[in-house]
Amino acid sequence: MRATPVAAYGPDRGLEIVEGLTGEPALKGYHLLPSVRGDLLERLGRRDEARAEFERAASLTRNDRERMVLLERAAACGPE
Incomplete structure (x- = not known):
């Protein structure tokens, strides 16, 4: 079975996929999961x-360096 790129379906579909991964014990504490989300x-x-x-x-x-980039991305989203 060949996987279809998420970009073909847009960010809504990508978010659905990521949401399905949030309960995976192996990914708990993995910084890239909330980054992608x-x-x-x-x-x-x-x-x-x-x-x-x-x-x-x-x-x-x-x-x-990753922390700095992520905090810059957070700040770019606007004030709380």
């Missing part, structure tokens, strides 16, 4: 939720 939420115009996800991702990473 934040990106999809931002594309959907759900900026408050996107900001929260970027902030959550920043709190989970141990890499200073």
Whole structure:
């Protein structure tokens, strides 16, 4: 079976897929999951939720540069 790229269906479908992964124990504490979720939420115009996800991702990473980029993305979503 060949996987179809998520981009073919847009951010709504991508968010559905990511939501299905949030309960996976192996991904608990993995900073890229809320980062991807934040990106999809931002594309959907759900900026408050996107900001929260970027902030959550920043709190989970141990890499200073990644943390800085994620916090910049959170700030770009606008004020709380």
